[in-house]
Amino acid sequence: MKLITTAIDYTNGAPHIGHAYEKVLADVLTRYERFAGREVYFLTGVDQHGQKVQQNAEKEGVHPATYSNRVTKGFIKLWDKLDVKYDGWASTTDQRHITCVQAILQKLYDDGQLYKESHKGFYSIRQEQFLTDRDRNDEGEFGPEWGEVEEVEEENWYFKLSDHIEWLRNHVETHPDFVFPQFRRQELLNALERSDKGDLCISRPKSRLRWGIELPFDTDFVTYVWFDALTNYISFAGYQAAENADLPVFEKLWSNTTHIIGKDILVPPHGIYWPIMLHAIGFSDDDMPRLLVHGWWNIRGEKMSKSLGNVVDPDQLADTFGADGLRYYLMRDISTGGDSDFSPERIIMRFNSDLANDFGNLANRTLNMTKRYRGGVLNCGDYDDELCLDVRQVAEQTRKDYTDAMNGDLPHLALEHVWKLIVRANKFVEQTAPFTLAKEESESAKLDAVLYHLVEVIAEVSLLIAPVMPQAAANLQDQLRLTPEQRTTLLSDMAWGLLPTGHETGKPKPLFPRLQLEEETEG
Numbered sequence: 001m002k003l004i005t006t007a008i009d010y011t012n013g014a015p016h017i018g019h020a021y022e023k024v025l026a027d028v029l030t031r032y033e034r035f036a037g038r039e040v041y042f043l044t045g046v047d048q049h050g051q052k053v054q055q056n057a058e059k060e061g062v063h064p065a066t067y068s069n070r071v072t073k074g075f076i077k078l079w080d081k082l083d084v085k086y087d088g089w090a091s092t093t094d095q096r097h098i099t100c101v102q103a104i105l106q107k108l109y110d111d112g113q114l115y116k117e118s119h120k121g122f123y124s125i126r127q128e129q130f131l132t133d134r135d136r137n138d139e140g141e142f143g144p145e146w147g148e149v150e151e152v153e154e155e156n157w158y159f160k161l162s163d164h165i166e167w168l169r170n171h172v173e174t175h176p177d178f179v180f181p182q183f184r185r186q187e188l189l190n191a192l193e194r195s196d197k198g199d200l201c202i203s204r205p206k207s208r209l210r211w212g213i214e215l216p217f218d219t220d221f222v223t224y225v226w227f228d229a230l231t232n233y234i235s236f237a238g239y240q241a242a243e244n245a246d247l248p249v250f251e252k253l254w255s256n257t258t259h260i261i262g263k264d265i266l267v268p269p270h271g272i273y274w275p276i277m278l279h280a281i282g283f284s285d286d287d288m289p290r291l292l293v294h295g296w297w298n299i300r301g302e303k304m305s306k307s308l309g310n311v312v313d314p315d316q317l318a319d320t321f322g323a324d325g326l327r328y329y330l331m332r333d334i335s336t337g338g339d340s341d342f343s344p345e346r347i348i349m350r351f352n353s354d355l356a357n358d359f360g361n362l363a364n365r366t367l368n369m370t371k372r373y374r375g376g377v378l379n380c381g382d383y384d385d386e387l388c389l390d391v392r393q394v395a396e397q398t399r400k401d402y403t404d405a406m407n408g409d410l411p412h413l414a415l416e417h418v419w420k421l422i423v424r425a426n427k428f429v430e431q432t433a434p435f436t437l438a439k440e441e442s443e444s445a446k447l448d449a450v451l452y453h454l455v456e457v458i459a460e461v462s463l464l465i466a467p468v469m470p471q472a473a474a475n476l477q478d479q480l481r482l483t484p485e486q487r488t489t490l491l492s493d494m495a496w497g498l499l500p501t502g503h504e505t506g507k508p509k510p511l512f513p514r515l516q517l518e519e520e521t522e523g
């Protein structure tokens with residue numbers, strides 16, 4: 001079994017396009033695993049504790065739980081709308097998670113991995129961490145990215161991170177697959193080179209932060225939000241869970257785990273803290289997860305932020321482009337690992353040109369012609385020629401290229417390959433001109449073959465795009481009248497000839513009606 005997780009989203013504000021990208025990516029890779037015939041479990045959720053949630057709740061005069069639960073509902077509603085189908089939901093206020101975090105803290109304490117110390121320094125409220133001189137900018141100041149910074153002196157609990165840094169460096173060096181893409185692994189190695197070998201402050205005094213998980217051995221403190229949040233990956237996978245906890249069996253789930261995260265949370269949380277936490281509680285090298293680090297969606301090269309007022313709302317986009325339209329754009333216009341610029345012009349362009357024109361038209365005219373010329377009934381017949389052969393070869397190559405791309409976590413490339421087949425099939429229509437063939441009785445066998453090839457291509461495409469556009473795939477499969485067995489064909493069983501002679505296609509209906517939005521969205 002494979003476990004795929006995403007980062008759990010902070011519940012201190014509404015979800016934006018970056019959150020949506022990560023969830024859709026995880027959902028697409030999960031659906032792909034199933035299509036490839038492999039067992040998979042998809043875990044996602046929300047990070048509900050921490051100072052920002054406490055502050056926002058205070059501003060509204062409500063309890064942090066009330067605030068956080070309200071924001072959580074917004075995330076759940078959006079994932080529903082975007083067809084993000086997870087198997088497990090992690091919410092850090094869940095008692096099963098709290099029990100697991102406290103058990104881990106207690107174990108580290110019992111093992112002598114934690115110590116208490118007083119520390120005076122500058123603390124960033126936004127990032128919820130102490131800063132060092134290295135965090136100062138060229139002017140010697142703490143830049144705006146740190147938000148409000150205050151000087152504090154307080155006692156806290158520290159985790160002996162430094163004891164494990166050498167182990168981690170060795171692990172990253174000897175496990176090339178630990179981080180994908182490779183340049184991010186290098187970034188982690190560089191960070192480990194520079195590491196000041198400091199320990200990790202894992203507590204916050206309750207006088208400053210109440211909204212967190214209490215340390216079981218010192219109740220004046222709650223634990224640092226990252227220590228709490230990272231643990232979700234194992235607590236909700238059933239790590240040391242009670243038998244009646246209604247969680248998966250950990251041993252079945254953990255051996256092949258991929259954490260999908262954004263580039264901002266590789267160093268230090270996922271690249272340093274998390275493997276070290278696992279190592280310290282006894283996970284072996286073979287039990288270390290893999291990190292799939294994606295890039296960021298920016299707006300005209302700039303970071304999205306509430307203060308810049310350039311936050312893109314995925315909910316509105318889904319209203320305009322449909323869940324599938326948005327999912328397609330998010331998967332097609334970024335290459336996994338790299339950054340991309342969100343632009344309204346590009347999403348419209350992708351929708352109209354790739355979905356409405358290339359794919360939608362191919363599907364619609366294929367089904368229309370089959371209905372008009374053959375009453376919807378397919379006949380693969382004996383006719384063959386070079387053009388038909390070429391279409392079959394492109395279809396076969398597409399299956400191979402698609403498989404390689406998806407196995408490499410590169411949905412944008414997989415889609416690019418599928419579109420080569422779509423473009424080839426559209427050209428095939430121009431080359432064979434079925435509308436002319438239909439006029440000549442003597443071309444009847446050729447027309448049968450042409451229609452068969454076209455229908456077979458769109459049936460194959462419906463299977464290949466299903467992980468990215470589940471609704472459009474199902475809609476097209478309804479129009480094609482695929483049987484339940486045909487719809488659930490595994491990738492490895494796909495071969496030319498999915499549809500037999502005599503198969504009858506249904507009524508065509510446009511999949512992606514063209515959008516006329518340029519004037520409303522430009523500028």
Ligand code: MSP
Binds near residue numbers: 261296
């Ligand atoms: N709560 C932490 C993660 C804890 S995981 C144990 C967190 N939350 S977040 O809400 O700020 O971010 C959630 C995810 O969204 C992160 O992986 C982050 O990288 C990703 N993104 C946030 N903004 C993004 C973009 N603009 N583009 C793409 N993904 C981005 O960090």
